[in-house]
Amino acid sequence: EAQVTQNPRYLITVTGKKLTVTCSQNMNHEYMSWYRQDPGLGLRQIYYSMNVEVTDKGDVPEGYKVSRKEKRNFPLILESPSPNQTSLYFCASSGTDNTGELFFGEGSRLTVL
Amino acid sequence: SQQGEEDPQALSIQEGENATMNCSYKTSINNLQWYRQNSGRGLVHLILIRSNEREKHSGRLRVTLDTSKKSSSLLITASRAADTASYFCAIRYGNKLVFGAGTILRVKS
Numbered sequence: 001e002a003q004v005t006q007n008p009r010y011l012i013t014v015t016g017k018k019l020t021v022t023c024s025q026n027m028n029h030e031y032m033s034w035y036r037q038d039p040g041l042g043l044r045q046i047y048y049s050m051n052v053e054v055t056d057k058g059d060v061p062e063g064y065k066v067s068r069k070e071k072r073n074f075p076l077i078l079e080s081p082s083p084n085q086t087s088l089y090f091c092a093s094s095g096t097d098n099t100g101e102l103f104f105g106e107g108s109r110l111t112v113l
Numbered sequence: 114s115q116q117g118e119e120d121p122q123a124l125s126i127q128e129g130e131n132a133t134m135n136c137s138y139k140t141s142i143n144n145l146q147w148y149r150q151n152s153g154r155g156l157v158h159l160i161l162i163r164s165n166e167r168e169k170h171s172g173r174l175r176v177t178l179d180t181s182k183k184s185s186s187l188l189i190t191a192s193r194a195a196d197t198a199s200y201f202c203a204i205r206y207g208n209k210l211v212f213g214a215g216t217i218l219r220v221k222s
Contacts, residue, residue: 004155035212040214041214042201042214043212045209045210048208056208058209059211090155090156092156101146101158101161102146102148102158102203102210103158104155104156105155106154106155107153107154107155109153
């Protein structure tokens, strides 16, 4: 089954404790992206990757890092999480240069205390 | 902001009625997409309309695009309780896909 898998789905952590949210897709997609969703703000793009070893900042990259060492994986790293990073995070992928359909993971709800 | 603006923010209708949601944007686009999100779940792609298209259909969905007014609408005909969800327009600018804040649709049975 074609899917985007995120882990963990739920996480409560404390300020400053590094964490990684993994994302993996099995569709051989070139394009992958991370979004955060906050009430009233819609989805805002954090980082995206056009292909292996190619990443770029989205609209809200501060406090986040990403890497794209393999085509299927695109982890999101919070080196020193802060309470304003409490949010619902989505990973998504697309098979073209993003003109087409985005496939989303089920989301990772992160709470930073 | 390049973000699409959606209208209304929330919509409540009876089963069987039609639901119309609108999306406006500010600059030239490559394409415009509509997504659906069930509560707390991942978004699911519904339909894509390119900048040179004016109307597209998919089942009970009808999307229009008016580039002169920089607006799009999503019409869901003969709504069902299962259509209850949030609907987002997403606008392609260059390499970016920018989402609106969404319309919450509630279909009452």
